[in-house]
Amino acid sequence: MMWLFLVTDALLFAGFLGGYAFCRLASDKPWPDRTQVFDLTFITLMTFALITSSTTMASAVLAARNGRLQAARGFLLVTALIGLGFLGMQAVEWSHFIHAGARMDSNPWGVPGFSSYFFLITGFHGTHVLIGVVVLLLTTLRSLQRSNADELVEVVGLYWHFVDLVWVFVFGCYYLV
Amino acid sequence: MSSQSGVSSYRTYWIGWLVLLILTVGMVFSGAKPVLVGGMLAKASIITLLYMHLMHERRRLVWTILLGIFLTSAVLVVLSVPDGMAM
Known part of the structure; x- marks a missing residue:
């Protein structure tokens, strides 16, 4: 069931990135230089955070499978905290972008699609991260007491890795290409 | 969902983490499109196959x-x- 949800969610993000590609290719003005707009070191740090959280999440799944629920709880908590850190960094990134004059329908670089797709794609991804953090905290606090704790942790893990997977393409397509 | 993840040690995941990190840094410093596309596909493969256990499904x-x-x-x-x- 979770796989079905993830595939449909992947199609949603694929649609966003496809729309972004179309908008960028169809733009009659030159696309803004990403290195002048974004601090790539900061964005790389955000990526580092998500990669690390995926690893701690996978470790939580492994610990839960081996019946080491206390260790699983610790890994889940660390994953949630890193997720919160990612959200904090994204808030800083949005704040800088908005202070630079970017809005949903306009921006100082003269290509409206540049900021529209930024808010749309990173906003949707951030919402997924926020939902993931809430689910991780709930799982840490309550669900590990259940008899099928290992399955619950694995399902939550699938969702969290998907969030990381989407970021791979957002980071690559939006910030690097 | 698989009945067995197939991965039995934390070390495997941390090796995956190191490879992901190296790929990310390589993509940032290179900036060349073939490297970026290859890097994205490689990272996506590691996440889906290793972390999401797709290779054991x-x-x-x-x-x-x-x-x-x-x-x-x-x-x-x-x-x-x-x-x-x-x-």
Whole structure:
């Protein structure tokens, strides 16, 4: 069931990135230089955070499978905290972008699609991260007491890795290409 | 969901983490499109196959997911890239 949800969610993000590609290719003005707009070191740090959280999440799944629920709880908590850190960094990134004059329908670089797709794609991804953090905290606090704790942790893990997977393409397509 | 993840040690995941990190840094410093596309695909493969345990799932599920993603990507590229470039 979770796989079905993830595939449909992947199609949603694929649609966003496809729309972004179309908008960028169809733009009659030159696309803004990403290195002048974004601090790539900061964005790389955000990526580092998500990669690390995926690893701690996978470790939580492994610990839960081996019946080491206390260790699983610790890994889940660390994953949630890193997720919160990612959200904090994204808030800083949005704040800088908005202070630079970017809005949903306009921006100082003269290509409206540049900021529209930024808010749309990173906003949707951030919402997924926020939902993931809430689910991780709930799982840490309550669900590990259940008899099928290992399955619950694995399902939550699938969702969290998907969030990381989407970021791979957002980071690559939006910030690097 | 698989009954066994197939990964029995934390070390495997942390090796995956190191490879992901190296790929990320390589992509940032290179900036060349072939490197970026290759890096994205390599990172996506590590996440899905190792972390999401797709390499230990039933073959039908793996093919359903991979074929779905491939077809969707192909349709998006075929529909959006030529039209976008023509505008």
